[in-house]
Amino acid sequence: MKLFEWSLRLKGFPINEAKKTLDVIKNLTPEQYSNYLSKQLRDIVAFHLEHTIFYKDLCNGIDTKNWNEIPVLTKADLQQPLENRLSDKFTPKTVYTNKTSGSSGTPFVFAKDNFAHAITWVTFMQRYGWFNIDLNTSKQARFYGIPLDTKGYYKERFKDWLGNRYRFSVFDLSDAALEKVLRKFKRTKFNYLNGYTSAIVQFAKFLEQKNITLKTVCPTLEVCIVTSEMLFDDDKVLLETQFGIPVVNEYGAAELGLIAFQNKNDDWLVNSNHLYVEILDDNNQPVPYGKTGKIVITDLYNRAHPFIRYELGDLGSLSQKSTLQHPILDSLTGRTSDFIELPSGKLAAGLTFYYVTKTVMSKDANVKEFIIEQLEIDTFKISYVASKALNEVQKEAVQLAVDNYLEPNLKLIFEQETVLKRQKSGKLKQFTSYL
Numbered sequence: 001m002k003l004f005e006w007s008l009r010l011k012g013f014p015i016n017e018a019k020k021t022l023d024v025i026k027n028l029t030p031e032q033y034s035n036y037l038s039k040q041l042r043d044i045v046a047f048h049l050e051h052t053i054f055y056k057d058l059c060n061g062i063d064t065k066n067w068n069e070i071p072v073l074t075k076a077d078l079q080q081p082l083e084n085r086l087s088d089k090f091t092p093k094t095v096y097t098n099k100t101s102g103s104s105g106t107p108f109v110f111a112k113d114n115f116a117h118a119i120t121w122v123t124f125m126q127r128y129g130w131f132n133i134d135l136n137t138s139k140q141a142r143f144y145g146i147p148l149d150t151k152g153y154y155k156e157r158f159k160d161w162l163g164n165r166y167r168f169s170v171f172d173l174s175d176a177a178l179e180k181v182l183r184k185f186k187r188t189k190f191n192y193l194n195g196y197t198s199a200i201v202q203f204a205k206f207l208e209q210k211n212i213t214l215k216t217v218c219p220t221l222e223v224c225i226v227t228s229e230m231l232f233d234d235d236k237v238l239l240e241t242q243f244g245i246p247v248v249n250e251y252g253a254a255e256l257g258l259i260a261f262q263n264k265n266d267d268w269l270v271n272s273n274h275l276y277v278e279i280l281d282d283n284n285q286p287v288p289y290g291k292t293g294k295i296v297i298t299d300l301y302n303r304a305h306p307f308i309r310y311e312l313g314d315l316g317s318l319s320q321k322s323t324l325q326h327p328i329l330d331s332l333t334g335r336t337s338d339f340i341e342l343p344s345g346k347l348a349a350g351l352t353f354y355y356v357t358k359t360v361m362s363k364d365a366n367v368k369e370f371i372i373e374q375l376e377i378d379t380f381k382i383s384y385v386a387s388k389a390l391n392e393v394q395k396e397a398v399q400l401a402v403d404n405y406l407e408p409n410l411k412l413i414f415e416q417e418t419v420l421k422r423q424k425s426g427k428l429k430q431f432t433s434y435l
Contacts, residue, residue, distance in 0.1 A: 002136040007162045008121060013096075018118035022126060025273055033325040037276060040300040043333040045070065048306040054080075055306045063122065065162055072284045072296055073310045075100075075108060082109045083140040085305055095304040100254050103216040113304035116434050117135065119274045121256030122371060125271075127261040138222075140165035143195025143426070166190075170199035171422060173368075178206040182217070189220040193243070196254065196300040197229035198428040202244040204235075215244030225250050228427055230332070237239070249330060253312060254299055254334075260329040270318070270327035274301050276307070277327055279318055289320045292333060325326060341435055343378045344407050350374075350431030356405040357382065360398045381413040389416045 005015050045064055048055040058077070063069050078085060081090060095111040112120070125135050129410055132138075142165045146156050158168050181203060193200060207214060215221050224243050227250040235246050239247045249268060251260040256275060260268045270277050280285055287293040295314045299307040319330035321406040322395065340348045355370055361367045361384070370384035382398070385392070389399075395414055402410055422428050 004136045007117065007136060009428065011096075013118040013121070014115050015118050015122060017201065018115065020124040022273055023118060023383055028325070030325050031322065033272075036270075037300075037324065041276060042299070043296065044300055044303070044306075046373060047307060048308065051089050052306055053088075054085045055308070065374060068285060070309050070406060072280070073081075073308060074096055075311070075313065080106045080174065082111060082305075086111060087303060087305070090304045091352065098254055101327070102166070110307075112302050112307040116299065116302040119301055123258050123271055123273050125385075127258060127271075128225075130261075131192070131246065133181075133222060133226075135163070138191035139189060139220075140187060141188075141193045141195075141200040142167040143170055143192040143193065145170055145422070160223070165194075166197075167193075172194055172204045173421075175206060175332055178203055182207070182210075182212070185214060185218040187217070188281040189342070190218055190421075191220055191222050192422055193221070193224040195227070196349075196427055197231050197235070198430075200224065200226055200239065201235050202369060203406070204239050207242040208238065213242060221245050227252060230430065231356045249328065256307060256310075256312075259297065259312075262336055267319075267321075268329040271327060272285065272327060275299060277329075279316065280311075284309075289318050289322050290330065292317045292331065295332075328344055338434065340391055340406070341377060342407055342430075343409070346407065348406060353380070353402070353406065354430045356401050357398055360401045361394070366390075369420060369428065371428065371432050374431075374435060375413075376411075378409065379411045379413065381415060383415045383417050385417055385420055 008015050025033070025036065034106075049059060049064065050056075057069055058073075062071065079337065082097065086092070086095070089320075090111070090113060092111070095113055096117040097109060097111050099109050101319040121135075124236075124303055128135060136353070140163065142160065142226075144167060146167055146169055147153050156167065160322040160331075166184065168184075169177075219371055221243065224239055226239070226247065231247075231249050236247050246264070248262045249260075250258065250262075251268070252258045258271045259275065259277065260270045262268050269360045278296045278298075279291070280296050281287050281293050284296075292315055293310050295316050296309050297307065297312055298309055314332060317326035319332045322328045340350055340353050344346065357370070361370065366386045367390055368385045373381045373383070375381055397411055398414075400430070402412065420428060
């Protein structure tokens with residue numbers, strides 16, 4: 001029984017119509033796709049200029065026929081009541097609404113019309129199918145946060161039941177909790193893992209300590225899909241080794257759906273079904289393939305709410321192998337807000353600091369996970385979970401790596417913790433600056 005699709009149709013989302021649209025898009029020639037994309041971009045802009053007062057006011061006095069002149073939407077622009085941003089063809093009761101995660105520090109409520117939401121889910125179905133995962137029948141081991149209030153808790157559990165998934169809370173990653181996770185895998189025919197990278201990596205480290213390959217205790221497993229947090233190359237190797245299955249990197253956002261998904265050739269294919277992804281410089285002009293810039297996205301179908309040249313808050317680049325029809329995400333280097341400001345005046349992505357430190361600390365399996373906080377221009381706190389405290393030699397090795405890769409004379413404060421503080425969603429924010 002296609003319970004998942006049935007639940008979406010029951011809510012009014014036209015799944016069959018979305019599937020037919022995707023079939024048409026999939027079979028377009030490069031020239032036909034170029035024409036399709038141009039038409040969709042023109043149509044979505046024209047629609048919101050006519051029907052969405054918020055967007056019409058934003059574009060007042062601008063030549064919207066010149067794509068590069070169209071304003072870039074920021075999250076700050078959208079932090080106002082949803083009713084102010086809806087097109088006049090919809091009301092809050094006739095659209096799908098949700099809230100962004102707030103990982104950028106600027107959460108807001110957004111809306112999608114029913115077709116836009118349907119095509120989002122059909123795209124997930126298409127991509128997951130590359131790895132023999134059927135959202136209707138495949139059993140998911142889900143590593144996510146969960147609301148702790150009674151109503152929110154049971155609402156998520158019900159949604160998990162409809163989605164044929166079992167949720168493991170990421171708020172407790174102790175050995176005792178992970179032992180229970182392992183026992184559940186031994187007696188459940190899971191087909192795939194999905195969830196926050198940091199939590200799944202912790203489970204893999206736990207299996208490494210016990211010298212267990214997950215596929216041997218749960219032979220039905222097909223793939224592991226990690227999302228919402230950075231996946232480093234060495235962590236991917238660890239996951240593939242300890243799980244015995246392919247590991248796929250997923251990049252998405254609640255308000256847009258699936259943005260990019262790795263295929264079997266490890267190409268991080270951008271979702272060009274219903275999204276148009278641009279990489280822009282600080283002046284909001286496109287940069288060449290291979291160059292890093294701001295990730296800006298247009299939803300081609302959402303007529304309830306404009307996401308046109310919407311700045312997601314992430315930095316990345318498109319591969320030089322990209323085409324208009326098949327863009328490939330080459331790198332995702334962190335959030336635009338997560339920069340390290342150094343005493344010399346140098347700026348670096350926050351994940352650079354995290355990665356340099358991780359490279360040294362991961363040589364000692366004693367360190368399970370850690371986060372970095374910038375307290376002052378020259379002072380950083382490294383909070384870590386480990387079975388024993390780092391010794392002076394290990395701390396000096398971290399200091400030396402930071403000296404070499406960033407700059408000398410930065411002060412490091414090490415604090416051993418039992419549990420690291422996570423965001424309400426359950427995500428682990430790996431770098432935070434308080435400057």
